[in-house]
Amino acid sequence: MPASLVISAPASGVGKTTLTLALARAWRKRGLNVQCFKSGPDYIDPAFHAAATGRASVSVDSWAMDRGTIAHLVSRGGNADVVLAEGSMGLFDGVAARGVSGTGATADIAEMLGWPVVLVIDPSGQAQTAAAIAAGLRDYRAGVRLGGVVLNRVASPRHEDLVRRALNEAGIKVFGALPRHAEISLPKRHLGLVQAEEQAEIGKLIDEAARFVAEHVDLDAVLHSAGQWSPQAAANGLNVTPPGQRIALARDAAFSFVYPHMLEAWRAAGAEIVPFSPLADEAPDASANVCWLPGGYPELHAGKIAANARFRSGLRAFAETRPVHGECGGYMVLGAGLTDADGISHEMAGLLGLETSFAKRRMHLGYRLAELAAPMPGHQPGARLRGHEFHYSTILAQPDTPLAVVHDATGAVIAETGSRRGHATGTFFHLIAEDR
Template sequence: MRARGLIVAAPRSGAGKTVATLALLAALRRRGLAVQAAKAGPDYIDPAFHYAATGRPSFNLDSWAMPPAMLDALVSEGGAHADGLVIEGVMGLFDGIEGATGRSGATSELAAQFRLPVLLVVDVSGQSQSAAALVRGFASHDPEVQIGGVVLNRVGSERHLSFVAGAIAALGVPVLGALPRDDALALPERHLGLVQAAEHADIAARLDRLAALAERHLDLDAILKLAARPHLAAGPGAAAIKPPGSRIALAQDEAFSFVYAHMLDGWRRAGAEIVPFSPLADEPPPDDCDCCWLPGGYPELHAGRLAAATQFREGLARFAATRPVHGECGGYMVLGQGLEDADGVRHAMAGLLGHATSFAQRKLHLGYRAARMLSESPIGDAGSVVRGHEFHYAALISPGSDAPLVELEDGQGRALGPSGGRRGHVTGTFFHAIAASAD
């Protein structure tokens, strides 16, 4: 492959790696480089910001859900026509679940598999020389993971910078940038993470400011020199989810936006056509499609509009009478009888499955999932296992009487019981599919 790459990671969540990543991506694009971004772990929101910064669709890399061959194939394909590859980490660099070596979901496993250097973003607010002890620990924790350089974040002053950088210099780990403490750099958040990139009317101006910030405060030449060619094993990619139809009606708007790029790319490579439509614009699934997919997103923020979208709901019911309809997470909520919004107001949903959900009675559901299919569905054949995750705050307030769709285990193999629902051609679950299990 053509691209050289690196991984932007941090000791913990909230250290500023997304802002640092976007600043780096925007600055490199401003230099005229074709930069490919990727995101470690199960995340829909950060890749949309990557796309805004680079003009190229970003993709996910997850060492728990995806087997090594699939990771290799994604990196090879993604870097084939780019000058550089920047992978944004998830949580802290070594954070993952307990499990088989190389399959914990930690960013460090990607660094080890691809032999890519890590650019460590360290939030130094509230400390000075002590930051060197932290960097020393990360640099020596795993001999398979190379800390190639450090970017200091939330630096308070030149004096503060001199104390921190001076202490780190003794370690032999270069400081390749220092971003100032500035609350205006933070991106607004909501319950599932950052407010989506498409909802920022000023996204271009924000990225211009971040590019200028990187040009002033990062050693871009040294960062480019740090990048290395990914180590890739020969062999075909594997574990893609097969397309659920030849023409797939895909709900796509602010309420339905959580769909993985590698899923859509895999469907297209297999010969399927993706046909978008907008439930929020009261559009039904196109009648010339043979499957309808309702992805996750934020239906709880648009429940009133969805309830009033009669053409969408009636068209979805007509479609479901003869063809498969599948809903993931938010899509599953919309397939049910009703959805309570944050104020406890219940809104009628499609009524194609028997359950009801509530965003007023919030409870966090978060974690990897292995799902064994109890019957054939758009995400797999009966008996097959699909790996993915759950991340939502909605509560199931009425389970309904539909047959369950899957039998779930958590990321460590502990049984979680049946989940989701199926009725006629309609299926749905809170579970987000990432890859067919190769185990």
């Protein structure tokens, strides 16, 4: 049975991803097979997990997914030696209203699967208070078990000693303490980490993180704290319908936000995925029966997208007879225009009337439940879709027929309805699962 752990923290930005990658690579160097997962709606961290372990990682989400889907996704860890689930935000952070099987909190996954939690604690600017925070997290929810903590960014040996003593008095194991080490900082930008596929030196960075963590953390003690997990047979698989039989998928640095479980679900249902690169001025494959433009960073490449006439004309020709769908950044590219952060307006594909701007950035973040008012690839009117929205663009115009009535996690109706015109559809949310 695999040893299983959840890596979490009191808040974002404490070092969960770095510790997860370091532990995964360090144990892999010891000859162990390591399987990673990500709690929450994340399409960036799983690629880092795969780089560290050599095994595909997927997200599991208690707000959007039922227990059967989560059980199906994590069952791939049944043949691993170690299973690590990286949390999102703080351990208990989720939305106010319960979703399919929880609020989206990392604690939901830890309790549901019975996996102990390793907390990453950053005691910067505090000492004994760090122990109070760890003890509070340990005792907050009876079904969540704390295995121990790793201290990150300790200022000095004296600082470490003060925090260790307080944690020991609280009965909390300390697996190690990491001093500040700039060489293992992962680069970031406005939607999170710079993606693994864009970092040529990612393997070296993970190796250095593994070396550093192995030097300061008792890896055997961490492993000893893990639960012995036996995967349960899932009653159902992934509740996702592919958008078509042969899918032309935009895939490059501008179109890279795709949940790995979605692609797996499409393939498992018999669909074929044919990638193409708009940045390389490629058009969707003419033999495909649907085109899908995922999110990404079109705002960083708007000038090139606007100049790539073969891509835009090919996409327009495709949409004359077959459906084209865009998610978030893909939706923006299907629109009439995109204004970049410098205030320069770029002409997009024009399949929809949507106009967006990054000149005045405003964050849009949260779960979305959409009831379709019109069909989109793979789904009929009335279908209820669960997804997540995260972008900084501002809508200047959204003149087309609304695609759906969209609610946030509290049930409030939001303005980002998506659009439909002819064979083109688009949404600001990224689809995670069908609500069945």
